[in-house]
Amino acid sequence: RHGGDDGGGTPKTTLEIRYTKLFIDGRFVDAASGKTFETRDPRTGDVIARIAEGDKEDVDLAVKAAREAFDHGEWPRMSGSVRASSSSSQSCKKWLSFFPNGTRTRSTYSDRSMAYLSKMQERGRIMAKYAEGVERHADELAALESLDAGKPLAAARAVDVGECLGILRYFAGAADKIHGETLKMSRQLHGYTLREPLGVAGLIVPWNFPAIMFFSKVSPALAAGCTVVVKPAEQTPLSALFLAHLAKQAGVPDGVINVVTGFGPTAGAAISSHMDIDVVAFTGSTEVGRLIMEASAKSNLKPVALELGGKSPFIVFDDADLDKAVELAIGGNFFNKGEACVAGSRVFVQEGIYDRFEQKLADTMKSWVVGDPFDPRVNQGPQVDKAQYERVLRYIEQGKAEGATVLMGGKPCGKKGYYIEPTIFNNVKDDMVVAREEIFGPVMCLMKFKTVEEAIERANGTRYGLAAGVVTRDIDVANRMARSIRAGVVWVNCYFAMDRSCPFGGRKMSGFGKDDSMHALDKFLAVKAVVTPVHGSPW
Numbered sequence: 001r002h003g004g005d006d007g008g009g010t011p012k013t014t015l016e017i018r019y020t021k022l023f024i025d026g027r028f029v030d031a032a033s034g035k036t037f038e039t040r041d042p043r044t045g046d047v048i049a050r051i052a053e054g055d056k057e058d059v060d061l062a063v064k065a066a067r068e069a070f071d072h073g074e075w076p077r078m079s080g081s082v083r084a085s086s087s088s089s090q091s092c093k094k095w096l097s098f099f100p101n102g103t104r105t106r107s108t109y110s111d112r113s114m115a116y117l118s119k120m121q122e123r124g125r126i127m128a129k130y131a132e133g134v135e136r137h138a139d140e141l142a143a144l145e146s147l148d149a150g151k152p153l154a155a156a157r158a159v160d161v162g163e164c165l166g167i168l169r170y171f172a173g174a175a176d177k178i179h180g181e182t183l184k185m186s187r188q189l190h191g192y193t194l195r196e197p198l199g200v201a202g203l204i205v206p207w208n209f210p211a212i213m214f215f216s217k218v219s220p221a222l223a224a225g226c227t228v229v230v231k232p233a234e235q236t237p238l239s240a241l242f243l244a245h246l247a248k249q250a251g252v253p254d255g256v257i258n259v260v261t262g263f264g265p266t267a268g269a270a271i272s273s274h275m276d277i278d279v280v281a282f283t284g285s286t287e288v289g290r291l292i293m294e295a296s297a298k299s300n301l302k303p304v305a306l307e308l309g310g311k312s313p314f315i316v317f318d319d320a321d322l323d324k325a326v327e328l329a330i331g332g333n334f335f336n337k338g339e340a341c342v343a344g345s346r347v348f349v350q351e352g353i354y355d356r357f358e359q360k361l362a363d364t365m366k367s368w369v370v371g372d373p374f375d376p377r378v379n380q381g382p383q384v385d386k387a388q389y390e391r392v393l394r395y396i397e398q399g400k401a402e403g404a405t406v407l408m409g410g411k412p413c414g415k416k417g418y419y420i421e422p423t424i425f426n427n428v429k430d431d432m433v434v435a436r437e438e439i440f441g442p443v444m445c446l447m448k449f450k451t452v453e454e455a456i457e458r459a460n461g462t463r464y465g466l467a468a469g470v471v472t473r474d475i476d477v478a479n480r481m482a483r484s485i486r487a488g489v490v491w492v493n494c495y496f497a498m499d500r501s502c503p504f505g506g507r508k509m510s511g512f513g514k515d516d517s518m519h520a521l522d523k524f525l526a527v528k529a530v531v532t533p534v535h536g537s538p539w
């Protein structure tokens with residue numbers, strides 16, 4: 001049912017949009033061309049603000065600032081520690097008080113150390129301070145996300161802002177845990193490895209979780225000691241600009257974080273093909289992932305990490321806890337209006353439980369409310385923009401034309417804005433377009449299966465490999481599924497269970513490289529080997 005007050009959502013927020021320009025070298029600036037573009041409110045289609053439209057020239061300026069900050073600035077040279085610099089000076093003082101010969105040598109050494117230490121601004125400490133600033137502005141950040149991306153405000157506050165803080169704090173803590181190995185290479189040679197920041201990172205992010213995606217890429221890059229040029233999605237530029245401002249407030253040095261708002265084929269392409277960007281991390285569609293890799297191959301062969309699309313299987317076995325299975329299927333398909341790369345959009349249900357599952361699903365969805373994301377009763381807001389709205393509706397029509405049956409939904413709703421009814425298809429065949437392609441909207445495909453073998457075969461029958469869900473009480477079935485499904489994560493009796501300590505990222509055409517966990521640092525670090533002869537070696 002549609003719960004918006006006038007059926008289409010009326011802006012109820014008086015949120016002030018403070019940051020609309022590019023953020024380069026610590027300052028908000030207009031685009032070199034002077035051009036701007038509109039970001040729109042998905043509840044109404046009305047313009048929220050005009051945003052500076054960055055292009056190649058602006059990316060060049062941002063890369064120059066990031067390059068300078070990396071090559072000559074403090075950021076990559078700081079310690080990673082979270083300790084306050086005052087406490088490290090104090091611990092140094094304490095230590096020096098035990099220094100023998102407490103005369104001139106000591107005081108000279110001590111003064112120099114003090115001067116050095118008082119200037120030292122550890123990366124982890126600055127990132128922790130950044131997190132405090134984000135937390136203080138949690139309500140404003142949540143409102144920006146709701147307004148720009150159409151997320152229910154409570155979810156934006158709890159999930160999006162909560163995750164942002166979790167990610168930033170995790171990597172603040174990771175900054176001083178980056179270390180290499182020692183190698184006993186042979187009798188004659190001793191070696192060790194250094195893990196060094198790669199340099200300037202280009203970070204291209206999508207619109208479905210704008211702030212989370214910003215931090216998923218920015219936090220490990222900063223922890224590693226890289227400097228960054230971020231391009232937020234043109235649909236949702238507001239939070240990234242606000243977060244750039246908060247970074248400056250927290251003491252992130254100028255040039256370390258730069259944000260160039262603009263379009264993919266212009267600003268985005270300028271990043272992926274830039275000769276002076278050392279690594280690109282991207283989240284978005286598989287099609288654009290391919291363009292990014294091509295651009296890297298045609299320019300400076302910068303490494304790329306790609307977190308791309310999915311068509312994840314969610315598999316319910318006969319012995320499943322029915323209530324839980326239904327709840328997880330709903331969350332896995334309709335959370336964030338289905339705008340989630342990990343959406344468990346192929347729902348396979350074993351034949352013995354199928355009818356009960358379908359019935360329970362339809363009953364539970366009766367209380368689902370679509371409407372204005374600022375209304376606390378609402379479960380599902382509008383799709384992010386007109387293009388996505390039309391794309392999802394095209395898929396729904398295609399599903400009908402291919403012979404899938406609409407169990408519920410199947411239409412747009414609301415008098416204005418980009419609202420779509422949560423849609424469930426049954427009688428879906430594996431080869432239908434709706435069962436093969438990523439729809440990125442509130443569309444679930446229900447399919448029946450008989451055996452474990454069949455479930456494995458069909459679950460893997462996709463070019464994607466991002467996530468999978470399995471609901472069963474049988475540990476043997478759970479283990480077998482977990483080992484057999486080719487995906488970046490298999491959730492057993494849960495779904496969408498993300499945590500900072502858990503690596504996230506796909507395989508096959510869902511991409512490669514991990515967000516979250518200590519693995520996320522790898523893409524921003526180079527491993528360098530240092531080798532030296534040991535005493536007595538013929539070298």
Ligand code: ADP
Binds near residue numbers: 204284291292
């Ligand atoms: P989605 O399907 O989520 O819209 P896209 O892959 O189209 O994902 O967009 C994700 C991000 O990639 C956005 O920031 C977008 O501007 C950017 N982008 C789109 N096209 C290109 C391109 N040719 N080169 C680089 N970035 C691009």
